[in-house]
Amino acid sequence: MATLSSALNYALSGLSVSGAQSALLSRNVSFAGEENYSRRTAEIITLPGGSASIGGYGRSMDKLLLDKLLEAAGSAAGRQVVFDALSRLGATVGDPQDDGSLAAMIGNLQQGLRTFEADPANNALGASAIEAARALADKLNQMSGEIVAVREEADKAMAASVERINTLLGQFKVVNDAVVRGSGTAADLGDSLDQRDSILKMLSEEVGIRVVTRPNNDISIYAEGGAVLFEGSPRSVTFATTANLLNGGAGNAVFVDGVPVTGPAAAMPVTSGKLAALATVRDETAVLLQRQADEAAAVLIRNFSESDQGGPPAGPDVAGLFIDSSGGPLPLPGQTPPGLASRLAINPLGDPAAGGNPMLLRDGGFGGSSYVYNSTGASSFQERITGLAQSFDVTVSFDPAAGLGSTASLKSFSIQSASWVEAQRQGAQQAAESAGAMKARAGESLLRVTGVNIDQEMAALLDLEKTYQASSKIISVIDAMLASLLDAVR
Amino acid sequence: MSLYGIMRTSVSGMNAQANRLSTVAENVANVNTTGYKHGSCEFSTLLLSNCPGDYESGSVMTDVRNHISSQGSILNTASVTDLAVGGDGFFAVSDDDGTPYLTRAGSFVPNGDGDLVNAAGFRLMGYRLDPDQPNITVNGFTNLTPVNFEDLALSAAPSTSGSFLANLPAGATAIAGADLPSLNLAGSQYTAKSSLITYDNLGGEVLLDVYFSKTGDNAWEVAVFSADDAAAGGGFPYASGPVSTAALSFDSVTGGLAVGSASSIDIAIPGGQNFALDLSDMSQLSTSYVVLSAEANGNAPSGAELIDIGRDGLVYATYGNGTRVPVFRIPLAHVTSPDMLTPLAGNVYTASVDSGDVEIGFAQEGQLGSIISGALEQSTVDLASELTSMIDAQRSYTANSKVFQTGSELMDVLVNLKR
Numbered sequence: 001m002a003t004l005s006s007a008l009n010y011a012l013s014g015l016s017v018s019g020a021q022s023a024l025l026s027r028n029v030s031f032a033g034e035e036n037y038s039r040r041t042a043e044i045i046t047l048p049g050g051s052a053s054i055g056g057y058g059r060s061m062d063k064l065l066l067d068k069l070l071e072a073a074g075s076a077a078g079r080q081v082v083f084d085a086l087s088r089l090g091a092t093v094g095d096p097q098d099d100g101s102l103a104a105m106i107g108n109l110q111q112g113l114r115t116f117e118a119d120p121a122n123n124a125l126g127a128s129a130i131e132a133a134r135a136l137a138d139k140l141n142q143m144s145g146e147i148v149a150v151r152e153e154a155d156k157a158m159a160a161s162v163e164r165i166n167t168l169l170g171q172f173k174v175v176n177d178a179v180v181r182g183s184g185t186a187a188d189l190g191d192s193l194d195q196r197d198s199i200l201k202m203l204s205e206e207v208g209i210r211v212v213t214r215p216n217n218d219i220s221i222y223a224e225g226g227a228v229l230f231e232g233s234p235r236s237v238t239f240a241t242t243a244n245l246l247n248g249g250a251g252n253a254v255f256v257d258g259v260p261v262t263g264p265a266a267a268m269p270v271t272s273g274k275l276a277a278l279a280t281v282r283d284e285t286a287v288l289l290q291r292q293a294d295e296a297a298a299v300l301i302r303n304f305s306e307s308d309q310g311g312p313p314a315g316p317d318v319a320g321l322f323i324d325s326s327g328g329p330l331p332l333p334g335q336t337p338p339g340l341a342s343r344l345a346i347n348p349l350g351d352p353a354a355g356g357n358p359m360l361l362r363d364g365g366f367g368g369s370s371y372v373y374n375s376t377g378a379s380s381f382q383e384r385i386t387g388l389a390q391s392f393d394v395t396v397s398f399d400p401a402a403g404l405g406s407t408a409s410l411k412s413f414s415i416q417s418a419s420w421v422e423a424q425r426q427g428a429q430q431a432a433e434s435a436g437a438m439k440a441r442a443g444e445s446l447l448r449v450t451g452v453n454i455d456q457e458m459a460a461l462l463d464l465e466k467t468y469q470a471s472s473k474i475i476s477v478i479d480a481m482l483a484s485l486l487d488a489v490r
Numbered sequence: 491m492s493l494y495g496i497m498r499t500s501v502s503g504m505n506a507q508a509n510r511l512s513t514v515a516e517n518v519a520n521v522n523t524t525g526y527k528h529g530s531c532e533f534s535t536l537l538l539s540n541c542p543g544d545y546e547s548g549s550v551m552t553d554v555r556n557h558i559s560s561q562g563s564i565l566n567t568a569s570v571t572d573l574a575v576g577g578d579g580f581f582a583v584s585d586d587d588g589t590p591y592l593t594r595a596g597s598f599v600p601n602g603d604g605d606l607v608n609a610a611g612f613r614l615m616g617y618r619l620d621p622d623q624p625n626i627t628v629n630g631f632t633n634l635t636p637v638n639f640e641d642l643a644l645s646a647a648p649s650t651s652g653s654f655l656a657n658l659p660a661g662a663t664a665i666a667g668a669d670l671p672s673l674n675l676a677g678s679q680y681t682a683k684s685s686l687i688t689y690d691n692l693g694g695e696v697l698l699d700v701y702f703s704k705t706g707d708n709a710w711e712v713a714v715f716s717a718d719d720a721a722a723g724g725g726f727p728y729a730s731g732p733v734s735t736a737a738l739s740f741d742s743v744t745g746g747l748a749v750g751s752a753s754s755i756d757i758a759i760p761g762g763q764n765f766a767l768d769l770s771d772m773s774q775l776s777t778s779y780v781v782l783s784a785e786a787n788g789n790a791p792s793g794a795e796l797i798d799i800g801r802d803g804l805v806y807a808t809y810g811n812g813t814r815v816p817v818f819r820i821p822l823a824h825v826t827s828p829d830m831l832t833p834l835a836g837n838v839y840t841a842s843v844d845s846g847d848v849e850i851g852f853a854q855e856g857q858l859g860s861i862i863s864g865a866l867e868q869s870t871v872d873l874a875s876e877l878t879s880m881i882d883a884q885r886s887y888t889a890n891s892k893v894f895q896t897g898s899e900l901m902d903v904l905v906n907l908k909r
Contacts, residue, residue, distance in 0.1 A: 048576025
């Protein structure tokens with residue numbers, strides 16, 4: 001019905017719609033630049049009869065871009081974790097050019113032996129060679145300690161990450177329920193949706209996720225690999241910190257909904273996010289480096305071991321200057337006990353500081369009288385020292401499980417180990433940088449779609465102002481028309 | 491006797507204009523009454539039989555018309571239970587005695603009993619949807635109950651159906667027969683696991699663990715367990731065997747389910763209903779295990795937190811757990827000739843002989859229109875036309891009175907003929 005009264009109603013509905021739009025616009029402007037805020041719009045509909053009304057609220061969002069960002073955030077966070085851990089591990093192995101590196105220590109010991117070789121009667125030179133050996137053993141102990149520390153920290157960080165995932169899933173339940181409750185109604189769900197997306201972003205940094213939308217805008221979250229993280233309610237994510245990481249074995253696995261998702265036994269493995277990266281550091285990278293240190297220790301013990309010098313050799317080979325402080329047997333090639341590097345020590349029989357005789361280095365006999373090489377007791381006996389000094393350059397076999405091939409000299413092995421760590425570190429750095437850039441790009445593209453553009457808002461504000469003025473003008477004109485009609489009634 | 495005729499005719503004319511002024515007065519008084527339909531007067535002549543050469547004036551009859559079928563403009567409000575009809579339908583309401591009426595005045599608010607009542611105190615009637623679909627009587631008000639949100643306090647629904655859509659990795663290693671989850675052994679292996687929340691009869695959450703295990707080329711086993719039975723820390727062995735198992739076989743060409751393969755799995759939910767999980771859209775392609783959708787109906791016991799009313803008249807209650815359930819359906823009533831309905835106090839109408847019988851239908855069916863929540867239908871009165879009618883009626887009344895005056899003066903002359 002087109003009448004003056006309905007004209008008044010239309011103008012009134014126009015005013016209320018403009019009012020609601022201004023409220024929305026001012027909110028948009030106040031959140032301009034906020035990363036987790038998506039621009040809101042009001043959908044204006046025409047009610048039967050013709051008046052205008054807010055039919056619902058829209059929120060700028062691009063699900064594909066969000067998915068991309070979630071993926072990028074997971075991989076960036078994970079790669080950063082790997083890079084940090086490798087930087088630390090690289091520092092403990094050291095640059096072979098530096099004095100404190102493993103390779104430099106091996107060089108020092110070799111140099112010490114060469115000096116001793118030139119003057120085998122000199123007790124002081126023997127003692128300084130022993131000191132160089134002690135420094136080398138300490139270096140391997142310290143490396144091993146650092147590697148275990150890295151692994152233990154990764155283990156603790158995994159526990160913290162799991163706790164955070166559980167907290168985030170708990171928060172997600174609250175927000176998701178609010179969204180599901182409100183969807184299908186005209187309520188403005190923008191705040192809940194913003195919160196939900198920001199929780200997803202945080203969650204994806206901890207563990208790679210896939211998001212599935214269900215009816216009523218309900219969201220289910222699956223971890224990479226398909227384990228259920230959230231479906232109606234959060235599933236349990238459990239992890240127990242590993243008690244003993246010294247033995248070089250893999251740590252405990254993280255379970256999502258009862259399924260192991262990290263470690264060698266993972267049924268549905270996750271590959272991105274902090275959690276997966278920490279598990280890789282703990283169970284792969286650090287373990288490999290530990291194995292390399294253990295191999296170096298094992299080869300040292302073997303190189304300095306003594307054989308029975310009797311007519312027909314009666315006894316087995318025994319450890320010489322370097323021993324396994326736990327008293328373990330002489331490590332055979334391919335059977336290096338895990339954690340050997342942490343237990344590498346100087347035989348106290350040859351340690352002047354412990355009252356030992358450094359000349360055992362020249363003469364042999366750490367294993368008893370039948371292991372004495374210098375049978376005549378000559379003070380110029382050089383052969384044993386020469387053999388020991390050369391042993392660093394002799395190609396021996398290494399366990400290929402350490403990742404550096406099966407044969408090398410100890411010297412080149414230590415350099416290879418350092419360059420392996422460095423190469424890994426550089427690779428991780430590049431990966432972390434490119435993943436970080438990818439995340440930044442994805443974030444920017446999403447922000448372009450969801451963010452508030454002040455220019456656009458201001459232009460809309462001018463529009464709104466005109467509409468509001470026009471509606472109020474119509475009201476005053478209708479008022480004047482009715483007034484003139486009323487004047488006609490006398 | 492034509493002079494008396496003139497006076498009687500003009501009196502009928504004045505009465506008619508008074509009637510017209512009455513409708514104008516009523517219209518102006520109800521200019522802001524929600525759902526009010528304006529009235530107007532139609533006049534018709536009442537003539538007497540006349541002999542040629544002698545004219546006896548007739549009179550005028552008034553017929554008050556209510557423009558019940560006219561649509562008022564619809565204006566937004568903030569209340570969900572403010573309802574407006576955009577179309578030809580009427581809300582079915584009842585008074586305290588239960589007598590049904592029709593109305594367009596939809597400003598409903600819950601009263602002390604929780605019934606939705608409008609400004610005139612009439613209760614909104616609707617069909618209760620749970621547990622079964624309403625039994626609709628087309629030509630009457632039977633089975634209608636007052637729409638009431640109070641007794642929606644707690645509601646639980648057991649799960650009966652759901653669907654699971656995922657891709658199973660075609661390249662997965664087959665699980666040895668002795669390690670299959672269906673055997674429920676400590677070392678049971680599986681290719682992929684998912685879990686789904688369902689509800690038992692009392693609305694308790696039952697978490698179902700669903701294991702997919704490749705048994706051979708294009709052949710998979712689905713085994714469903716109740717997660718409550720899982721060993722400490724989750725997983726095998728469960729305290730009791732699988733709740734249900736099924737064998738899926740896939741077409742090696744399309745990657746979809748092969749003809750003859752199981753396409754759903756029936757699960758007897760412990761303490762609940764038989765739950766049919768639809769697997770018909772599962773695929774087996776050469777990619778990783780990806781869940782595309784997983785759904786189950788049912789909801790936990792929880793109070794209604796939010797009410798919203800759709801344009802089709804379905805009243806949804808949203809429960810604490812986010813489940814949205816239609817609880818009432820508000821019907822719309824219709825008669826053949828709405829303008830002939832008998833108006834009664836309180837903006838309600840009742841069917842009359844002329845209007846035809848009441849028929850009950852639903853919004854968005856035929857011409858009934860839609861129910862708009864959060865809006866009210868304004869009065870159809872237009873002040874401008876009422877004011878002009880008023881002026882017009884005033885003039886006509888004055889003209890009639892002049893005729894009466896003239897007749898009266900002529901009578902005076904006639905009476906004065908005799909001294």
